[in-house]
Amino acid sequence: MKLFRKIDLITGNFIEDVIFESHPTVLDAEGNTVLDAQYVEEAPKQGFYLPRWNGTEWVEGGEPSPIPEPTTPPLSTDEKLTQMAEQLIITQTELEVVQEALDFLLLGGM
Incomplete structure (x- = not known):
């Protein structure tokens, strides 16, 4: 056989x-x-x-899966820091709004 x-x-x-x-x-x-x-x-x-x-x-006989090309070039360190600073400002603003809402609820609208 x-x-x-x-x-x-x-x-x-x-x-x-x-x-x-x-x-x-x-x-x-x-x-x-x-x-x-x-x-x-x-x-x-x-x-x-x-x-x-x-x-x-x-x-x-197989075709390798193509590796996708990055759609955007990687950010420089300065660009990353700028984005992080912008996100930090947005987060800080959201926290201030939440703090005001909590104060209003806890202090009864004062």
Whole structure:
């Protein structure tokens, strides 16, 4: 019994592992018995995400996911400090409003 890899004849992509006594054969156009090209005895290298047979060897058939480009350039230190200062002012203003509301509620509107 031998382990073969079944491939898609159009794309070369790996389909499944199969076990046969010997390499499967088919008849060609002249009626001669030839090895079935859909079965490959060579094992793909470890680590391939989508193994693909190119006719002579296994290659990586998957497309790596593109790394998205940053939409905006990173901020300089001065720009970061300016943003943080603006956010601090907004937060401080919100806290003052909350403090006034609490004083109103606790002191009964005075």
